[in-house]
Amino acid sequence: MQVTSLLPPKNIYEDRVVNFYAGPGALPFPVLERVRAELFNFNGTGMSVMEISHRNPQIQFIIDDSAERIKRLMELGDDFEVIFLQGGGSLQFLMVPMNFSNAGDRIDYIDTGYWAEKAIKAAKTLGRDLEIIASSRDCNHTEVPDLNKIKLRQEAKYLHLCSNNTVVGTQFHGFPKLPIPIVADMSSDFMSKVIDPTNLSCIYAHAQKNVGLSGVTVVLIRKEMLAKISDNLPEFLDYRTHIQRKSNYHTPPCFSIYITWHILRWIEEDIGGLEKLGAINKKKAETLYRCIDTNSLFNCAVEKASRSDMNVVFTLPTEELQKQFIEEAFEEKIVGVAGHRTRGGCRVSLYNGVTQEAVEVLVEFMEKFAKKH
Ligand SMILES: Cc1ncc(COP(=O)(O)O)c(C=O)c1O
Incomplete structure (x- = not known):
């Protein structure tokens, strides 16, 4: 048979x-081809990446090289830390307020529809003084608020926005200098074009749209933001833990990071940046x-x-x-x-x-x- x-x-x-x-x-098709070619024997190890211990230097190389490539491609210089986490964009809806603010602190959000609202809902559970300082609700989310006209609250710890709104089809096409740090959910437009990171303090993006598979979320944090993190956070939810342990504090999503690495190589070496x-x-x-x-x-x-x-x-x-x-x-x-x-x-x-x-x-x-x- x-x-x-x-x-x-x-x-x-x-x-x-x-x-x-x-x-x-x-x-990208060339990435699928390369992964297929390496599936049974990655780089002479005699194993697929799925079968290698996360403590093997080959995995740490993939993680470190991916972080370096992101810094190089986005021209981030030494101002940013780049880490790879699990939990998707959804966990970042919680980790951002937990790391960059404390109970009672002011945090400002922009509501641009479905995913921005999920971020707001999650942050509201943490006992911060959260305010939606601009919203596109009145026009049924068919345009994004003008960032040059928004009114931020004094002493707000950060402004959270969703740079590309996957469900409603809108996008912020630039980020002006604002008096407080901007945190951007770039899950659906990360690494899709050149952006000027000068005015951004934290960027997070799950990989499954532009840079790979579900299972890994890339977080870019401006180093000066790290000083604001409280020492009372659970170790696992503290960004500094993952920075110190080079995204290998616990078992990372090795195969997902490996696909991201291949996509970054494709962007850099095949496409040209x-x-x-x-x-x-x-x-x-x-x-x-x-x-x-x-x-x-x-x-x-x-x-x-x-x-x-x-x-x-x-x-x-x-x-x-x-x-x-x-x-x-x-x-x-x-x-x-x-x-x-x-x-x-x-x-x-x-x-x-x-x-x-x-x-x-x-x-x-x-x-x-x-x-x-
Ligand atoms: C812009 C944006 N942010 C966050 C999320 C949620 O991400 P996850 O499903 O990885 O938790 C999505 C999901 O598609 C999204 O499009």
Whole structure:
């Protein structure tokens, strides 16, 4: 008897779909190829990375080299510590207030929809004096507040914002100098373009969108923020523990960090850095927005200056047409175009692993669909 399900696909290239999932999402194909080649024997160890002890120097090298590559690619200099944690973006919703403020302290937040609200809800459980100092709720989160016009509270310990709003499709495109430290949840636009880190004091991002797999979260902390951490935190939840132990305090998510390492190498060595990657990502977003804006069947309600280059949201005139659009796309092997369950409509995610060719396949399908309806 032939057990076909255990056989490799006839042609792995032909069998792949065009993937626009919002995360976990598409990975760069060269990275998948390299991981496949190393799966049974990583760097002469005779083991896959999944099988190596986290105390082996090979794993520590992957961790340290990944941190160095992030610093180099983002031109962070020596001002920042880079660590790899578990618990996703969601644990950072708690670790940020626990590390950078104490009970009763003022902390300011911006509400830009779903994930920003989750961060607010989590921080509110910790007994801080939390205030939402700006919100996009009035316009149903179709634009982000102007950071040059917000009113911060005196002595607030930090301002928390979500730089790219995965669910509602908005993005802050820059960060001005503010009188208090800015903490940015960059889970859905980390390492997708050049950013100026000068005015940011902490950046966190889970990996499963632009830099790898779920299981690892990258946290960048400006060194001067470390002096503010209280000594009463549980050791595990104190950022300094993980800095001192080089992200190897307990068993790290070795395989997830290894994939991040491969993606960083791909960005640096194949693509040629964040400026080039940013140009590729910009072109993908422009191609898709052009298609939406020139076909009356599609509507993107997000105000132009706030549009996200990572998550493009749009609607069709009726629920039925939307359903048909998503189903027909699936038949064409285009997956992941349904909107978030709380928002409906369609959403296309254009993370680092998505190619310009993939976007062109989608646009061709959209134009055909628009002509038919
Ligand atoms: C911007 C943003 N922040 C935080 C999260 C939550 O991350 P996690 O699922 O890793 O806890 C998400 C999830 O998609 C997100 O998009």
